[in-house]
């Protein structure tokens with residue numbers, strides 16, 4: 001595509017604004033704009049986003065909003081919500097948003113809307129039947145445990161929301177997730193369970209994922225040994241899949257198969273029937289609140305102007321730091337034990353969506369999504385934060401902090417808040433050589449030693465971060481939080497012009513894994529590269 005002078009002016013404005021703000025320390029930006037914390041913050045329902053610690057000024061913000069317009073962000077957003085086939089490499093629509101509220105797709109595709117609604121009703125009725133002990137096991141015992149077999153998007157969302165929303169392990173039904181293929185995990189899960197009181201859920205959109213298939217088969221073998229009656233499977237086995245025929249072939253009865261569709265990407269599937277294990281653990285009504293929370297964020301995303309639109313602003317801040325400040329990683333730091341699994345969930349969401357090498361026209365690109373990582377605070381402060389204060393690498397940072405904590409432990413929460421804000425403050429301010437020296441002198445250290453030691457205690461600061469405050473962790477706010485990040489990732493896909501909804505890279509590993517398994521069975525390593533073949537020979541030797 002050739003660039004016109006109008007296109008160029010958008011990028012020139014960004015370039016100029018970047019070189020302007022780079023001349024100043026973030027602290028100087030705060031002195032110049034005393035109202036900065038107000039100007040660069042936004043309240044949306046139960047969220048408050050402070051992005052005033054980003055290296056922006058009004059010219060930069062305006063240039064970024066112009067970029068979003070230039071990239072036709074609003075038109076592309078509308079195309080997604082209207083069910084256009086925006087995942088062009090797979091010729092698919094992208095309609096996870098319709099699972100939260102099917103109204104906006106009803107106008108464009110009433111059949112999809114009604115299928116979504118009837119499936120949701122059937123799934124939640126089933127959940128109610130299990131939790132109200134109307135659906136019992138084959139030997140008429142109540143279901144107390146669920147084994148949820150699934151990996152990737154068929155695991156991260158339900159697992160993360162469950163760990164955020166189940167307080168004090170007080171769920172009536174315990175869900176045990178079986179994602180990894182490690183025999184240790186399956187053996188640990190099965191050792192404590194009785195199949196008579198278990199529901200076994202196989203969650204796999206494609207019904208081809210090797211780990212899920214093998215784990216499902218092994219659990220089936222265990223189940224049949226303990227409950228050999230053929231009809232027992234009908235009461236205990238559930239499939240969540242876009243491939244119902246394959247689930248039937250596996251032996252699961254039709255009434256226990258809950259569909260999803262090709263327009264729901266794996267990493268966007270927690271809102272679909274893939275959320276059934278989650279609904280079993282938090283209850284159907286809380287699951288509906290999760291959907292409602294996400295729908296509230298969808299509404300904000302679709303209706304708020306670009307400069308007051310939370311996911312848009314978060315995406316622009318990320319784009320700004322990646323493109324103009326050379327940062328390649330985003331650290332997500334939830335200061336909340338309940339949100340400890342959030343970084344792992346967001347890793348798949350962001351990196352599988354935007355980890356791309358070409359733009360949507362197939363042209364090579366230099367930048368797409370960031371590397372995403374993180375850990376719960378305050379634990380992170382006692383591990384990797386040192387590098388961000390004084391090391392030579394840097395990254396983008398999202399601090400996420402619930403405004404309220406555990407009702408019985410207010411002191412803990414006060415300290416949590418203080419630590420979270422102090423980290424952002426330290427990264428912003430840093431410590432000058434003079435400040436470090438003065439502190440040492442005040443401690444009674446002699447001048448020569450103070451000057452020497454101060455070099456080690458100096459910190460540049462000037463590190464940008466976002467702080468996102470969530471009023472409280474509830475099913476509603478959690479739904480909205482995930483939708484916020486989903487839309488942020490979507491917007492970054494638009495800004496970098498990549499298809500955020502395919503994942504061809506994952507396929508190579510999957511198919512090579514299958515080939516290697518064949519070689520391991522046959523013992524013929526001749527087609528393998530020398531490193532792989534010698535590793536397999538070594539493993540064989542150790543096993544014999």
Ligand SMILES: O=P(O)(O)OC[C@H]1O[C@H](O)[C@H](O)[C@@H](O)[C@@H]1O
Pocket residue numbers: 150151152153154203204205206207208209212265266267352503506
């Ligand atoms: O649900 P499944 O079809 O078993 O897929 C599980 C996972 O497989 C792969 O890793 C895909 O890249 C993911 O997007 C998907 O969530």
